[in-house]
Amino acid sequence: MIEVLDLRFKEYISEERIQERVKAIASELNLKYEGKDPLFLGILNGSFMFIADIFKHVNIPCEVSFLKINSYLNTSSTEKIKELIGLNQSLEGRHVVILEDIVDTGRTLDYILRTIGERNPASVEVATLLHKPSAMVVPVQIDYVGFEIENQFVLGYGLDYNGYGRNHNSILIKVDE
Numbered sequence: 001m002i003e004v005l006d007l008r009f010k011e012y013i014s015e016e017r018i019q020e021r022v023k024a025i026a027s028e029l030n031l032k033y034e035g036k037d038p039l040f041l042g043i044l045n046g047s048f049m050f051i052a053d054i055f056k057h058v059n060i061p062c063e064v065s066f067l068k069i070n071s072y073l074n075t076s077s078t079e080k081i082k083e084l085i086g087l088n089q090s091l092e093g094r095h096v097v098i099l100e101d102i103v104d105t106g107r108t109l110d111y112i113l114r115t116i117g118e119r120n121p122a123s124v125e126v127a128t129l130l131h132k133p134s135a136m137v138v139p140v141q142i143d144y145v146g147f148e149i150e151n152q153f154v155l156g157y158g159l160d161y162n163g164y165g166r167n168h169n170s171i172l173i174k175v176d177e
């Protein structure tokens with residue numbers, strides 16, 4: 001059992017399984033975006049490990065840039081969507097791939113997709129490490145999913161609980177008291 005602040009967690013997805021899926025997704029991206037000069041947009045903070053690991057296996061010419069959005073408080077999504085920070089380059093005619101840590105209700109990704117769509121990219125795809133299908137409120141496009149998971153709070157591998165727990169190499173799941 002692993003304690004993070006006032007909650008208890010146990011291992012849910014091992015480091016090995018994560019690395020396997022990350023490699024598989026990177027291979028798909030290499031095939032799909034060969035010769036397309038893609039622009040990867042990593043959504044911070046939670047995706048920082050996913051972005052880094054994906055990029056160890058992406059071997060085609062590409063760019064990466066980082067955006068930040070904060071819309072999350074405690075263990076459930078808030079309705080409040082804040083501003084997308086860091087989108088200061090042209091997306092006109094670019095093949096954009098969004099890298100997310102987790103899609104929960106879909107609200108954050110929906111907002112990101114609408115904001116990016118306004119900038120006239122040639123195409124937009126989404127890769128997320130985790131997806132909670134049963135938590136989805138706003139249906140959004142997702143093209144690459146690492147793992148579909150149950151509707152429970154998870155952390156580790158970049159994901160946090162009130163800022164803590166990002167520094168685990170595996171994904172941990174909350175244990176009910």
Ligand code: IMP
Nearest residue numbers: 072077103104105106107108153154159
């Ligand atoms: P959504 O807008 O409800 O889809 O939430 C997306 C954001 O909420 C993610 O980018 C995460 O930052 C955060 N989030 C959702 N579920 C979890 C979780 O189980 N653990 C940690 N963060 C989460």
